[in-house]
Structure formats: C-alpha cells, structure tokens
Amino acid sequence: CKIRNAIFTRSQAATAGAAIYARYIGYTWIENCRVFGNSRIYRGIDLNRGVMIRIKGNFFQNTVSHAIQTQGTGTGANRAVDIEILNNRFDTLGGSGLNCYDFTEGMFCRGNIFYACTSSSATVSA
Numbered sequence: 620c621k622i623r624n625a626i627f628t629r630s631q632a633a634t635a636g637a638a639i640y641a642r643y644i645g646y647t648w649i650e651n652c653r654v655f656g657n658s659r660i661y662r663g664i665d666l667n668r669g670v671m672i673r674i675k676g677n678f679f680q681n682t683v684s685h686a687i688q689t690q691g692t693g694t695g696a697n698r699a700v701d702i703e704i705l706n707n708r709f710d711t712l713g714g715s716g717l718n719c720y721d722f723t724e725g726m727f728c729r730g731n732i733f734y735a736c737t738s739s740s741a742t743v744s745a
Contacts, residue, residue, distance in 0.1 A: 620647045627652065629659040637665035645670040649677060656682040658713070663687055672702045679707065684714040685738075691722030698722035706730040709740070717741040 627638035638654045641647065647669065654663040654677065663679040663686040666672060679686035686709045691698035702725065709716030709731065715738040719726060723743075733740035 620644065621650070622648070622652060623650045625652045627654045627660065627663075629656060635661055637662040639664045641665065641669055641672075642667045643669075644672070647671070648673045648675070650675045652677045654679045654682065654686070656680065658683055662714075666690070666699055666702070669699050670701060672699075673705070674703065674707060675705045677707045678710070679712065679716070680710040682712050682714070684712075685718040685742075686712050686714075686716050688718045689723045689726070690720055698724050701725040702727070704728045704731060708732045709734065709736060711735045712737060714738045715740065715742045717743075720744045 622639065638660050639649060641664065649664065654660060658681055661683045663682050666689045668691060674687065689699040689702060704717060716733045716736050
C-alpha cells in the first residue's frame with residue numbers, strides 16, 4: 620500500500636480519529652503527505668500492529684494529539700515492527716511529534732524536524 624502526495628484536513632473536531640488510521644497492515648509507504656489539523660484532526664497517523672512501514676517526507680501540523688502514534692497490543696506477537704520515520708516535519712502539535720509504546724520494535728528515526736510540540740518531540744515507552 621502507498622499513500623503519496625495527499626492532503627488531509629478537517630473542519631470539525633474529532634475525539635479520537637486520525638488522518639490515516641492504519642491497523643494490521645504491512646509493507647506500507649506514506650510519503651509527501653500534508654496533515655493540517657487546524658486543531659481538528661486528533662492524530663496524524665495512528666499505526667497499530669504494522670510491519671515494514673515507511674513514513675517519509677510528510678508535514679504534520681496542528682493536530683489535537685500526537686502526529687504519529689505506534690503501538691502493539693501488549694504482547695510480543697502483536698507488535699509494530701520495522702518502522703522508518705525519515706525527513707518529516709512536525710509543527711505546532713497538541714501532543715508529541717512521535718509517540719511509541721506497547722511493543723514497538725525496530726524503529727529507525729532520522730532527519731526529522733520537531734517544532735513547538737506541546738508534550739515532547741518524541742515519547743518512547745515499553
């Protein structure tokens with residue numbers, strides 16, 4: 620699956636939605652996309668149990684919560700694994716630029732710009 624050159628914006632407040640809501644996926648590229656929440660998109664990318672994901676050259680701005688969230692489900696067999704996050708810009712976010720927890724493995728993060736994140740640039744736990 621490839622998602623390229625897309626623009627995501629929202630005019631209505633969301634409580635838990637995401638511009639890209641990806642669950643149980645593999646071999647996916649998300650490139651050159653623009654997520655502009657105007658405080659209306661809850662998360663940019665919500666990735667749960669993905670394998671071999673490439674997130675490159677995107678611009679995340681003004682989301683309510685995290686720009687990218689990755690997670691497994693609390694067991695090693697249900698993890699998010701082999702994820703590359705390269706050359707993205709994270710700007711003026713209500714949460715973290717990158718939030719990884721609950722069995723995220725094999726993360727490679729390089730060349731990203733984090734600016735004005737309310738929580739932290741990157742949060743990694745579990």
